[in-house]
Amino acid sequence: MRIARLALALIPFLACDRGREPGQPPAAAESVAPSDVTPSANEPPPPAEPPAPPPVPGGGPDPLTLDGSYSTSIGSPNEGSLEGGVPLPLTGPGYRFTPRKKVERRHGTVELVAALVRAASAVHDKLPGSTLTFGDISMPEGGVIAGHGSHRAGRDADVMFYLLDAHDQPAEGIAVPLDPKGEGTDYNDLADPSDDVPLHIDVPRTWAFVEALLGDETVQIQQIYVVEHIRALLLSYGKEHGASTAILARFGDVTCQPRFPHDDHMHIRVFCSAQDIAKGCNDVAPIYPWQRKLLAAAGVKPVAPPKRTKPRPKLTSVEEARAKAGPMDRAVVEFLDRRAVWAKPAHPGRRWCK
Ligand SMILES: [Zn+2]
Structure with missing residues (x-):
């Protein structure tokens, strides 16, 4: 349907262009005598549809x-x-x-x-x-x-x-x-x-x-x-x-x-947006003073989630992942030994990091 309409919209222009010599501009509409114009050609072409946006890789909206x-x-x-x-x-x-x-x-x-x-x-x-x-x-x-x-x-x-x-x-x-x-x-x-x-x-x-x-x-x-x-x-x-x-x-x-x-x-x-807070979005700590101020300006307050009902999911620790990884050459073992030094709960002294 879309292609058919687009083709129709092009016909008047192509008709005017027929027989044009190379290097000449397209024939202007006024060079066509009124008697040559069929009633249908007199009608304004349907409005051109905006070009379709390029498809989004993987689908979905942009x-x-x-x-x-x-x-x-x-x-x-x-x-x-x-x-x-x-x-x-x-x-x-x-x-x-x-x-x-x-x-x-x-x-x-x-x-x-x-x-x-x-x-x-x-x-x-x-x-x-x-x-x-x-x-x-x-x-x-x-x-x-x-x-x-x-x-x-x-x-x-x-x-x-x-x-x-x-x-x-x-x-x-x-x-x-x-x-x-x-x-x-x-x-x-x-x-x-x-x-x-x-x-x-x-x-x-x-x-x-x-x-x-x-x-x-x-x-x-x-x-x-x-x-x-x-x-x-x-x-x-x-x-x-x-x-x-x-x-x-x-x-x-x-x-x-x-x-x-x-x-x-x-x-x-990212924090809940003010809009989402009104619809049930919950923020966990930390909530900084600047975020409270921003929300206050939008007329909302952050809402904490209800107390956790399910136990925390058990996640694989660094040590467990290491044990599961199978045979390793010496360079890998050395790297993982070094890694153990920084893979620790961090870091006292900063205000917001737990
Ligand atoms: Zn993540």
């Missing part, structure tokens, strides 16, 4: 075109669910969803997904040449997602670090634990040292991503879970490269190392 009211995060990140969840497009400017995960694990609130897309795109504009890899967000309707205690309400996202190879060239974003220098190894077969690939964090691009995310006023970042030494690398890069004091302070507030060290990716959590 998150950048949606209003926040499209989605609702219900309950808390640990026990909640998601209504109207929007899938992160599988690829976009400067990013992809990890090909290592099932595609249904990429649903979030509009606010979160759109902010991730915008931040990746900002890095792509500023420092082109690399592709950010996003990991798990939530299931289409939230709820339980294998391997996580949270990620249940569309407000959590795992984000790989931008990585560089031994020649400082952008490398694929995979979950490789990074040591205090920001260096790690893709061991591939853990028992075979000949296939090991050294990698290190791309600090400028990773900082550019968090900087864009924290500067996005459409979403409020509650936490960025990241190992202490990568936090320190990013913070000092930001300080040395002219980041605003507001962004640096915000980064300092929202970053912390949780029990599982997050040395191979960052975990981003």
